Amino acid sequence: MMRRQPGLEDRTYRLLVEAVVDYAIFLLDPEGRVSSWNAGAQRIKGYAAEEVIGRPFSIFFTEEDRRAHLPEAAVETARQDGRFETEGWRVRKDGSRFWALAVLDAVRDDAGHLIGFAKITRDITPRYEAEQALRVSERRFRLLVQGVTDYAIFMLDPEGRVAEWNTGAKRIKGYEAEEIVGQHFSRFYTAEDRAAGVPEAILEQARRTGRFEAEGWRVRKDGSRFWASVVIDAVHDEDGALVGFAKVTRDITERREAQRSMEEMREQMAQMQRLEAIGELVGGIAHNFSNLIQIVLSGIRLASAAAGSNRKLRHILADIRAAAEKRASLTEHLLAFSRDFPTSPKVIDTSEALRDVADLLGRSLPSTIRVTIRLEDDLWPVRVDATQFELALLNVGLNARDAMPDGGVLEIEAQKLTLHGGAVAVTGRVVAVHLRDTGRGIPKEVLGRVFEPFFTTKPRGEGTGLGLSQAYGFAEQAGGTVRIRSEPGRGTEVTFLLPAAVEGAVEHDDPVQMPR
Numbered sequence: 001m002m003r004r005q006p007g008l009e010d011r012t013y014r015l016l017v018e019a020v021v022d023y024a025i026f027l028l029d030p031e032g033r034v035s036s037w038n039a040g041a042q043r044i045k046g047y048a049a050e051e052v053i054g055r056p057f058s059i060f061f062t063e064e065d066r067r068a069h070l071p072e073a074a075v076e077t078a079r080q081d082g083r084f085e086t087e088g089w090r091v092r093k094d095g096s097r098f099w100a101l102a103v104l105d106a107v108r109d110d111a112g113h114l115i116g117f118a119k120i121t122r123d124i125t126p127r128y129e130a131e132q133a134l135r136v137s138e139r140r141f142r143l144l145v146q147g148v149t150d151y152a153i154f155m156l157d158p159e160g161r162v163a164e165w166n167t168g169a170k171r172i173k174g175y176e177a178e179e180i181v182g183q184h185f186s187r188f189y190t191a192e193d194r195a196a197g198v199p200e201a202i203l204e205q206a207r208r209t210g211r212f213e214a215e216g217w218r219v220r221k222d223g224s225r226f227w228a229s230v231v232i233d234a235v236h237d238e239d240g241a242l243v244g245f246a247k248v249t250r251d252i253t254e255r256r257e258a259q260r261s262m263e264e265m266r267e268q269m270a271q272m273q274r275l276e277a278i279g280e281l282v283g284g285i286a287h288n289f290s291n292l293i294q295i296v297l298s299g300i301r302l303a304s305a306a307a308g309s310n311r312k313l314r315h316i317l318a319d320i321r322a323a324a325e326k327r328a329s330l331t332e333h334l335l336a337f338s339r340d341f342p343t344s345p346k347v348i349d350t351s352e353a354l355r356d357v358a359d360l361l362g363r364s365l366p367s368t369i370r371v372t373i374r375l376e377d378d379l380w381p382v383r384v385d386a387t388q389f390e391l392a393l394l395n396v397g398l399n400a401r402d403a404m405p406d407g408g409v410l411e412i413e414a415q416k417l418t419l420h421g422g423a424v425a426v427t428g429r430v431v432a433v434h435l436r437d438t439g440r441g442i443p444k445e446v447l448g449r450v451f452e453p454f455f456t457t458k459p460r461g462e463g464t465g466l467g468l469s470q471a472y473g474f475a476e477q478a479g480g481t482v483r484i485r486s487e488p489g490r491g492t493e494v495t496f497l498l499p500a501a502v503e504g505a506v507e508h509d510d511p512v513q514m515p516r
């Protein structure tokens with residue numbers, strides 16, 4: 001049929017080609033001049049057939065492409081390889097541009113001679129622009145995610161392996177992208193969490209509910225831990241299939257620490273207020289008591305004189321005196337706590353005082369307890385009542401002894417510090433004296449009460465509960481403070497912060513009223 005009616009077939013094709021409006025379909029002669037034109041070509045390029053036939057097809061190219069000899073190269077490639085396919089900007093008659101998908105096919109006669117080229121061009125500008133826009137927004141998004149350094153933002157595949165990694169992830173977790181991509185995300189968890197199956201459970205929840213959010217300890221590459229705020233979102237494609245998880249992790253260790261020290265401070269303030277109130281009460285009672293004892297003691301003196309040679313009576317009076325004197329020393333402790341105790345502060349060599357106490361403790365504590373001392377060089381002097389200072393250190397040392405019945409270490413350490421407010425009420429240059437033991441520690445519920453007078457957990461007759469209140473009274477009277485930290489089962493640390501007597505060391509020899 002085709003051979004019998006070639007003319008008809010040709011015509012059908014021509015009509016078909018001419019009718020196509022979505023594609024520019026036209027012929028070029030071997031030199032690249034336009035030799036046929038269809039409706040699509042007119043629609044897309046804007047030229048009517050009579051305007052364009054006989055003109056070189058290079059007129060459809062941009063100025064830059066023409067200068068780069070792209071039209072010639074296209075023709076040359078089609079001539080050699082039989083075909084040339086490309087995408088690029090082309091120019092309409094009115095000078096506007098469109099993004100073209102163009103195919104150039106060499107057309108040869110039966111003898112194989114090149115008789116021209118068939119050219120099909122499509123205007124795919126909308127698709128190109130959409131792709132471009134997507135590419136730009138993807139690039140922007142990628143740059144944005146990459147640029148974020150405060151948050152670790154990364155993708156996990158559905159099995160939990162790291163698929164993408166940003167700068168923040170690198171900064172916070174310490175891994176380079178190349179070493180972590182492909183690894184399972186469980187390695188960011190602590191060994192305990194991994195053993196308990198926490199990472200898997202978290203992914204499972206994110207898979208089921210679409211989201212998981214929590215705070216917890218995570219592990220950096222170097223093994224150190226940080227307190228992380230973590231959000232995991234399940235990511236689905238258009239068809240609803242799970243493609244992975246987006247994970248955003250923040251290091252909020254500092255915020256957590258700040259919160260904790262705030263709480264600690266609040267607790268301390270409350271405790272100090274309570275101690276203040278108790279101090280006033282105790283001070284009042286102790287004064288009365290002290291006066292009473294003075295009266296009793298002077299009465300005893302008079303009675304002793306009057307007793308003459310009555311041995312029995314003298315004996316009774318001596319007993320009464322011993323008891324009264326014992327109570328007198330008790331009231332002294334109470335007064336010290338309430339800060340009503342008359343003190344005689346002097347500038348002392350802090351290192352020397354601490355070494356003396358360490359010696360004394362070393363000699364008097366059981367041999368199962370090792371006393372160590374570590375002092376910073378050139379410790380500043382402090383202005384304190386030396387006797388009260390020694391007593392305070394001994395009270396803390398004796399508590400350490402009682403906390404270590406099976407032996408342990410009592411460590412005395414001191415250093416210079418400059419405080420700028422914050423959690424402690426004392427500011428400026430201070431000497432910090434720490435006494436640490438490795439004893440049984442203090443339960444949390446007890447810790448807040450240890451400075452209260454008469455608070456003791458020791459059996460009747462063993463503790464009066466005045467040791468730490470004396471230490472507290474001493475520190476306050478010296479213008480400093482005392483703090484206690486403890487971890488049950490591990491040990492206790494008592495820290496005295498005493499204002500350094502740096503400038504005052506030479507000028508004021510006489511006792512000076514210490515600030516309260």
Ligand SMILES: Nc1ncnc2c1ncn2[C@@H]1O[C@H](COP(=O)(O)OP(=O)(O)OP(=O)(O)O)[C@@H](O)[C@H]1O
Nearest residue numbers: 399400403450456457458463464465466467468492
């Ligand atoms: N280093 C320590 N380790 C464990 N618990 C301690 C330590 N220091 C003090 N405590 C606890 O604090 C309480 C109060 O101590 P504090 O020194 O004021 O009184 P005490 O030791 O009981 O009696 P006192 O010191 O008057 O003989 C103690 O009973 C004990 O429970």
Ligand SMILES: [Mg+2]
Nearest residue numbers: 395399467468
């Ligand atoms: Mg004690």
